[in-house]
Amino acid sequence: MMADQNSAETIIMAALSALTPPQLSDLTHSVSSLFHLCYRRLYSILSIPTLFNLTLHHLQSLPLQHKSLLIARHLLSNLTALTRFMQNSSTGNSFPVPANFASSMKLRDLDAVVLLLLLCEIRQLYPEVLETPSSRWRSILCDYISRDMLKPSGIEVSSAQVLIKYVEMVTKCKRFVSVMASNDSVSVGGKGGIEAATAVAVVVALPSVEVSGNSLECVICKENMKQGRDVCKLPCDHLFHWMCILPWLKEKNTCPCCRYRLPTDDVFGEIERLWEVMASMGGGGKL
Ligand SMILES: [Zn+2]
Ligand SMILES: [Zn+2]
Incomplete structure (x- = not known):
């Protein structure tokens, strides 16, 4: 259903080029601190055998659907970093992002997802490696990673390299999530997709304003x-009676007037929503 890898990359690049230089450096900053966190966790996992075994065991015990959920949440926190610029500038309001998406993954889940992404990468490059007994994986992965980290560009990378890694990572996760979603019963939003409830954290933060000037019609009642x-x-x-809009937002995440999409607590629906926000940043201009 979704775009292929190349057009996914094109969409991100277009969105990045729509940012102002200060926004770009802000994004680079938050992305590179996320990368550093992931590197540090990966380093710990690979250098502490017990932690490696625990993480691998945890990963192997998860059903496929749960694995794709982990990657989806990782992708979501990265998309959030980019699209918050758009949400702020489109309405002038700073728009709350549900707290559980703000890269606040539990450490165990973060460990699982960084190891999972590394295993996916290895499987793509050297499929034969994962045929070996899993007791040997740690040292193989260490070799692979140390080659990468010992390069001068391994950890201290330039802003341009951070952004390139960011695009690669988002593209990779997006492709993975799309494949998972189409193979699986995981619900995805998107065109004609499910309507989900608006995230509670977002509903609670909606502003109350006083009607001034001409009285307007509430389109619900x-x-x-x-x-x-x-x-x-x-x-x-758009304005609505509180009594009218609250029951609406309990079932839907769109504005009754213009179909503006509000955040939901559904990870896959959120990815679809932010992806559309990002596509419009890059010149779709549909928002
Ligand atoms: Zn009303
Ligand atoms: Zn509206």
């Missing part, structure tokens, strides 16, 4: 919102 009354304002600036 078709009655006027009287002057001076407190009503709910969505990030797209």
Whole structure:
């Protein structure tokens, strides 16, 4: 259903080129601190045999669907880093991102996902390696990684290299998640996809504003919102009676007027939503 790898890459590159230089350096900064965290965890996993065995065991015990969820959450925290610029500039409002997506993965899950991504990479490059007994994997992976890390560019990389790695990583995760989603019963949003409830954290943070000037019609109940009354304002600036919009957002994550999509607690739906935000950043201009 989704774009292939090349066009995924094109979409990210276009979105990156739409950022202002300060936004780009802000993004580079947050991405490189995320990369450093991942490198540090990977280094620990590979240098402490017990931690390696625990992580591998944890990974092997997870069903495929759960593995794809781990990668999806990793992808989501990376997409969030990029698309928050767009959400802020499109409405002028700073828009809350559900807290559980703000790269706050549990350490055990983060360990599992960095090892999983490394294993995926190895499988692509040297498929025969994973045919060997898993007791030998740690030393093989150490060799592989140390070659990469000993390069001058291993850890201290330039901003351009950080962004290249970022594009590679997002593309890789996106492809993985798309493949998983199409092989699997995992629900994905997207065109004509599921409607999910708006994330509770987002609903709670919606602003209340007083109706001023001409009274407007609430499109849900078709009655006027009287002057001076407190009503709910969505990030797209559309107004509704609180009593009308709350039940709506319990079932849907779109504005009843313009279909603006609000964040949900569904990881795969969020990826689809942020992907659309990113595609529009790069010149789709559909938002
Ligand atoms: Zn109403
Ligand atoms: Zn709207």
